[in-house]
Amino acid sequence: MSTIAAKSIKALAPLLDRVLVQRIKAETKTAGGIFLPESAVKELNEAKVLAVGPGAFDRDGKRIAPSVQPGDKVLIPQFGGSPIKVGEDEYSLFRDHELLAKINE
Template identity: 40%
Template sequence: MSLKPLYDRILVEPIEQEEKTQGGIFIPDTAKEKPMEGKVLAIGEGYRLENGQISPLKIQIGDTVVYGKWAGTEIKSNGKTLSIMKESDVLAIKSNN
């Protein structure tokens, strides 16, 4: 199944946090926080402006993004948990530097 987000929405695969801290302490599943960063798998065509034209998104497929803890809607696809959210829910794009 392939998903194509509509308009200004993006499809993100959350990046899970490490299972142990830098000090070597293992974090149980019940204490893990919801992921706040992920990889963009698909994007919509963009915002619809008042004049009817489409303004493209700034986020691109493959970007690693940081978003709010409760941003988007979780869905299951091919056994993976993914999130669909608006581009405005994204707080930052991580650079590879």
């Protein structure tokens, strides 16, 4: 896992068609108020988009706009991406085409 010596994740600007996401943490408390141990909480494949690159180029040199924007919720693959750690926080960089779906709420 890459460790970045940046003071803030805002210092990272994805290039081309890359998308910076942070995995959404699963609930550690049930609806009834019971706290679950970490071993019982499954990691979610949902993430929040924090930053998006300007887009890749097609064969004619025209820029292809990314399919997501900062603030969007997306479904990410179980494995893949480039993990990044800033301080204690963990993030991932994915290419736009690696994202599985955009979650509309």
